[in-house]
Amino acid sequence: MAHDLYRRTPPGQHPPNRFDGYKSTASRSPTRPAVVLPQTLSEITGPLRRDERLGAQENDLTRQRMGEPLGERIVVHGRVVDEAGRPVPNALVEIWQCNAAGRYHHPGDQHDAPLDPNFYGGGRARADDNGAYRFVTIKPGAYPWGNHKNAWRPAHIHFSLFGPAFATRLITQMYFPNDPLLAYDPIYNSVPERARHRLQAAFDMDGTQPEWALAYEFDIVLRGRNATPMENGHG
Amino acid sequence: MADGLTPSQTIGPFYWGSLVSGYRADLAPAGVAGERIELALTLYDADGAVVPDGLIEIWQANSHGRYNHPEDRRNLPLDTGFEGFGRASADTSGTARFATVRPGRVPWPEGGLQAPHINISIFARGVLNRLATRLYFEGDPALATDPVLKLVDPARRSTLLATCDAAGVWCLPIHLGGDRETVFFDC
Numbered sequence: 001m002a003h004d005l006y007r008r009t010p011p012g013q014h015p016p017n018r019f020d021g022y023k024s025t026a027s028r029s030p031t032r033p034a035v036v037l038p039q040t041l042s043e044i045t046g047p048l049r050r051d052e053r054l055g056a057q058e059n060d061l062t063r064q065r066m067g068e069p070l071g072e073r074i075v076v077h078g079r080v081v082d083e084a085g086r087p088v089p090n091a092l093v094e095i096w097q098c099n100a101a102g103r104y105h106h107p108g109d110q111h112d113a114p115l116d117p118n119f120y121g122g123g124r125a126r127a128d129d130n131g132a133y134r135f136v137t138i139k140p141g142a143y144p145w146g147n148h149k150n151a152w153r154p155a156h157i158h159f160s161l162f163g164p165a166f167a168t169r170l171i172t173q174m175y176f177p178n179d180p181l182l183a184y185d186p187i188y189n190s191v192p193e194r195a196r197h198r199l200q201a202a203f204d205m206d207g208t209q210p211e212w213a214l215a216y217e218f219d220i221v222l223r224g225r226n227a228t229p230m231e232n233g234h235g
Numbered sequence: 236m237a238d239g240l241t242p243s244q245t246i247g248p249f250y251w252g253s254l255v256s257g258y259r260a261d262l263a264p265a266g267v268a269g270e271r272i273e274l275a276l277t278l279y280d281a282d283g284a285v286v287p288d289g290l291i292e293i294w295q296a297n298s299h300g301r302y303n304h305p306e307d308r309r310n311l312p313l314d315t316g317f318e319g320f321g322r323a324s325a326d327t328s329g330t331a332r333f334a335t336v337r338p339g340r341v342p343w344p345e346g347g348l349q350a351p352h353i354n355i356s357i358f359a360r361g362v363l364n365r366l367a368t369r370l371y372f373e374g375d376p377a378l379a380t381d382p383v384l385k386l387v388d389p390a391r392r393s394t395l396l397a398t399c400d401a402a403g404v405w406c407l408p409i410h411l412g413g414d415r416e417t418v419f420f421d422c
Contacts, residue, residue, distance in 0.1 A: 187245060192242075
């Protein structure tokens with residue numbers, strides 16, 4: 001559509017709504033095609049959460065309770081950018097995850113693994129002017145789920161981003177590099193093969209803090225703007 | 236790594252409590268202009284069962300039809316304390332509730348105005364991509380000329396119309412699949 005501010009996403013980037021290996025999608029996926037909507041003010045605006053004041057410890061999940069949580073302390077950092085590589089400045093980044101034993105601090109999680117009173121598993125960070133964000137947390141554990149026989153979720157951290165508009169809203173999951181469980185996970189594998197690797201963080205030796213924590217880098221790419229007539233040379 | 240869009244994944248069943256508790260389902264504090272309304276959005280799966288673990292977000296213009304966002308450069312009033320964003324999780328009956336003001340009309344790119352509407356995002360276990368839809372108000376005279384509704388099969392338009400119940404609450408069932416599947420938008 002000629003007037004769309006944000007680029008239309010070509011096929012092959014996101015999972016299908018229905019993915020047979022992930023059983024819950026069967027009854028929760030629309031079967032009719034989505035109606036293509038020209039981007040109006042309703043779609044090119046969206047919550048920026050600029051007035052949201054974050055607490056000092058919100059991006060350090062190891063310091064939100066009385067003591068230190070059990071597990072392997074890690075730094076997770078990266079940049080929020082658009083498809084052209086431009087930073088999404090001041091983006092609000094929300095994460096949540098299970099503890100090192102593979103258990104969520106959530107009443108619905110009944111997995112037979114210990115809760116950690118020092119780990120609730122939720123955090124928020126505000127990206128800086130260059131889109132850079134940073135969390136300190138512990139490495140989440142793998143856990144079983146009932147999707148199929150002997151199903152285990154690979155270790156992952158959930159990420160939620162608004163971006164600049166309603167059209168750019170994204171919820172995703174970050175995985176750890178070379179996790180052997182990735183090959184068996186239908187949620188990860190619901191993503192078209194050539195795009196899957198974008199969900200894996202990179203081990204970041206340079207970001208590691210000696211004597212303290214390993215580091216992983218996870219860049220998040222949100223929908224970008226269409227070139228303006230000026231930029232593409234036709235203006 | 237950054238060689239394309241970051242793919243979408245499900246929110247899962249165990250999204251962090253503060254993902255909800257840190258946000259408001261009551262969007263309009265005292266002093267915000269406009270008609271006060273309550274919304275009850277209920278999620279159903281393709282088999283008609285309620286979806287008790289979903290998360291719903293709403294985004295809307297204020298009563299003057301102005302979005303609180305830099306892309307909306309029109310000379311219309313902004314209301315202090317009204318961002319236009321709300322987030323609530325569904326309860327055991329599949330319902331997420333919001334209190335807000337009835338939005339004003341916003342323009343259509345080719346001219347004219349859209350009918351008052353609220354933009355909706357739906358996330359849930361088993362939902363791999365954010366589902367986007369809209370809520371319109373049944374009986375609104377502007378519905379007849381709304382350019383978005385014109386894009387929708389007339390037989391399915393009613394899936395976007397909230398109805399006002401006896402208690403004055405605007406209710407919208409949202410069906411993720413099945414015979415009454417809601418119209419979702421690709422924006």
